[in-house]
Amino acid sequence: MKNTTDGRGLVSRRSFALGAFGTSAALMLAACGGGTSSNAPSTGAASSGAAKSTSATLTLWVDAERAPALKQIAAKFKDEKGIAVKLVVKDFAAVRDDFITQAPTGKGPDVLVGPHDWLGKLVQNGVVAPLQLGDKASQFAESSIQAMTYDGQVYGLPYSIENVALVRNTALSSEPLKTFDEVVAAGKKAVTAGKAKYSFLVGLDPKQADPYHTYALQTSFGAPVFAQKADGSYDGSKVIMDNAGGVKFAEFLARNGDKGTKVFNSNITGDIAKEKFLAGQSAYFLTGPWNTPDIQKKGIKFAVDPLPTAGDQPAQPFIGVNGFFISAKSKNTLAATEFVVNYLSQEAAQDALFKTGGRPPALTSSFEKASTDPVVKxxxxxxxxxxxxxAVPAMDAVWADWGGTELDLIKGKEANPGAAWKKMVATINKKI
Incomplete structure (x- = not known):
């Protein structure tokens, strides 16, 4: 997904994940607005035996990419339950904040699609309702349910799991490699041979670089963004990436930036990186599954490799889980819960969303089918x-300074990378 700020001011992954997909009139399925009241009681439990009703209309805010995949399941719900689902195409660059603003007034949707890292802000503002998934929870990847859990409550029905990996042009580099240095060396070999122009590509935002894409490299230095509690959840009270590993990562970015090896190029945005890789100008592209369909269409033979380590620890990428949330202000809670829990959890719905977006399904049975594709696997x-x-609300205070500092390091603006990194963390902690 492309070009969304995702509530953190970054145009990044949704190059990844949940981008703003220009909203055309042809794709506008309905006007914005909340559903009409069905006078249904507020409940977190789905009722698969609910009687048909013609008095309710659910409104679902969705982006242009996923709207077509949801039309069929919405039609099935209308046929079986007598309740229409109005799909409203929204620009995901602003949809989270629009939802927070409009939900309390009754003008928001009954159901919203979005990434799990919105949860902290949504729960903090009291605009999403908990879900009771019951036995259905076991049908999904455990990590997807964990991602949709906040303060011990499940708030969303997951449909996809996404993360970055290293996409390799097999015509330019024949074997998977384990370390970042090995990857760059292989990329430079292709450049020296006149077969490529860039040794390595990753898109960087011109204002805030891209901490999302580079996080796996950062974790390989042992510098996680937040501490974790005993139950594995994040402790949003303090950012801890100013440790020795964080300093080494800062030095790594500066060393490989515009005034160093130029492996990280501040002039290459996500769109440019994709364009150059599709043109066969690099052996490597750090990206996610959202870009592989276009790579396949271009006819490039490629492999998806594990993320290389730059430090001495495993490279752990961020996982993004996309799913559906029910508005805490919906007047149609029972119908919305029925649609989300018992219809959007069906294989047909999860399969359709996978075919549209190409992101590995969260529903285990759908993933098993999809993973016959080696890319998905x-x-x-x-x-x-x-x-x-x-998903902690404190994350909103992290992105801007984190990204801005990374960009300055890559541009070579910091004479002392370690000091700049520590200053960044101190600034973030003051905001938190």
Missing amino acids: AFGEIGANGVPMP
């Missing part, structure tokens, strides 16, 4: 070693 295996994107 590879991303899934790499994601199994990843860590969930922090």
